[in-house]
Amino acid sequence: MDSSMQEQMAAFRYSLIAPVVSRQTPLAPGELKAYLAQAAEKVYHIPGSTKRTVSVRTLERWLSQYRKGEWDGLKPRGRTRKTNLKIPPAVLQEAIRLRKQRPERSVEQLIFMLEEGGVAEAGTLAASTLSRHLRKAGASRKDVLAAEADKGFRRFEAEEPHLCWQFDFQHTLYLPDPKDPKKRKKAILFAILDDFSRYIVHAEFYWDEKLPRMEDGLKKAILKHGIPEQFYCDHGAAFSSPHLVRICGKLGIRLSHSAVRRPQGRGKIERWFRFVDTSFKPEAYAQIEQGRLTTLAELNAALAAWLDGYYHTREHGSTKQSPRDRLAARARPMRRKTLAELTEIFLWEETRTVDKTGCVSLNGNTYEVDLELCKKRVQLRYDPFDLTTMQVWYDGVRYADATVVDLSRPYDRRVTPEPTALTVEPDGQVAFLDLAEQKRQAQWTNEEISYAKAKGDDAK
Known part of the structure; x- marks a missing residue:
């Protein structure tokens, strides 16, 4: 079994126990037993298996494995298989049924399920033949997927704040290119919306929509508000990465994806993006044309002013409350992690084999590790923006950090550091976003004044 299938099976197992392990409040007596019995009665699409149900004992075993080994404890041990070119008609019919049950399954997954379920003999199926x-x-x-496009949708709303966060990227507008002011470069907005309150727990513009940008936004949101119970997003490359699945498993967060090619399930974040297009975007472009907003930092400052000075304080059309008031009215205790703990959890991971001289290579760089690890496959954990520090793990034990022997690349080739922004002097005009910033700052003063009045009234 390859690591990809192990990750998928671990993700499925975690999805069933997530409502238990991600709970921030203790379970009432008998509540765990009732949940496991209810979960065992449901029908599932189980990766790597033709079975449709799981027993209470199996769920209890997965809970035990997660509590002992967390995410890694849920991974099954794999086996290798062979392929051939022949395919019996009865096997094809079962493959069609499995594909229609869950269209996103790959041909390799179908073959694995057919063989593990005893429908096909191991080594008799070829991926190219089955695909054809x-x-x-x-x-x-x-x-x-086209046949399923006509299915209806059901409205959903989380029962409390921070139970479910929706997030996505949007290609919003263009700024002057930091490297050439005569050109324009696309600024991409990453936003995280609380499903219950419609409050934006974090939003920030970046120059790309790669995995590190998403990680940066999620980390900042968790530091500000705590750890939610569920992430809800689409199947984009960053959102479908094994790294995000691993982060959710370590934080005890349930990760859910909307159906492929069915964005309606993410309606709240999509509607918010449309509101950005009609409210924030025109005002931002007006300042860009005036030369008053030219850098990514200035754009993010304007976005923060618009959020806290306008969007969070206006009445939402669906809830009939402002996002800030709706969020504050239902406060609940949140699980939290320190910055140091989050930094550890968000580190990237790669597996390498140590050569006979005690060295490993990563991104063209060479590192030296403990000689006792020679010829062994070790796990390297690192910050993709800083390859000077490299953690070394083997068999669940952390060894001394690797020593840099040759550093030809200071950051991972899959990331790009933020370029240095150009500086342009503003012309002093006042606009909508300036007023939003003034209101945002005035709220801090108003809160202090009302608090003082409350103390005076009590004294009387």
């Missing part, structure tokens, strides 16, 4: 037959039968991933 599925296309001929109208059961390709594209065909099945």
Whole structure:
């Protein structure tokens, strides 16, 4: 079994026990037993298996494995398999049924499920042959997704704040390119919305929508508000990464994705992006044209002013409350992590084999580790923006950090550090975003004044 399938099976197992392990309040007597019994009665699409249900004993075993080994404890031990070119008709019909049950399954997953479920003998299926037959039968991933496009949708809203966070990227507007002011560069907005209150727990513009930007936004949101019970997002590359699944497992967060090609499930964050287009974007472009807003830092400052000075204080059309008031009215205790703890959890991970001289290579760089690790496969944990520090782990034990021998690349090739911004003097005009910033700052003063009045009234 490859690591990808292990991650998928661990993710499925975690999804079933997440309502228990991600709970921030203790379970009432009998509540755990009732939940496990209810979960065992449901039907599931289980990665790597043709079974449709799980027993209470299995769920109890997964809970025990997670509590002992957390995310890694949920990973099954894999096996290798062989492939061939022949495919029996009965096996094809079962493959079609499995594909229609869950269109996002890959051909490799279907083969694994067929063989592990005893439908096909190991080594008798070839991925290319099965893929071709599925296309001929109208059961390709594209065909099945198109057939499901007409299904309806049900409105959903979390019962309390910070139970569910929706997040996504939006290609919002263009700023002067930091490297060439004559050109324009796209600024991409990453936003996290609390499903219950519609409060934006964090929003920030970046130059790209890669995994490190999402990690940065999530880390900042968790530091400000605490750890939610659920993340809800689409199937974008950053949101479907094994790294995000691993982060959620370590933080005890349930990760959910909307159905493929069905953005309606993310309606709240999509509607908020449309509001950004009609309210914030025109005002930002007006200041860009005046030369008063030219850098990413200035754009993010304007966004913060618009959020706290306007959006969070206005009445929301659906809730009939402002996001700030709705969030504050239902305060609840939150699990929290320190910055140091979050930094550890968000570190990237790679596996490398140590050579006979005690060295490993990563991103073209060479590092030296303890000689006792020679010829062993070790896990390297690191910050993708700083490859000078490299943690070394083997068999769950942390060894001394690797020593840099040759550092040809200071950061991971999959990331790009933020470029230095150009500085442009503003012309002093006052605009909507300036007024929003003034209101945002006035709220701090108003809160102090009302508090003083409350103390005076009590004294009387």
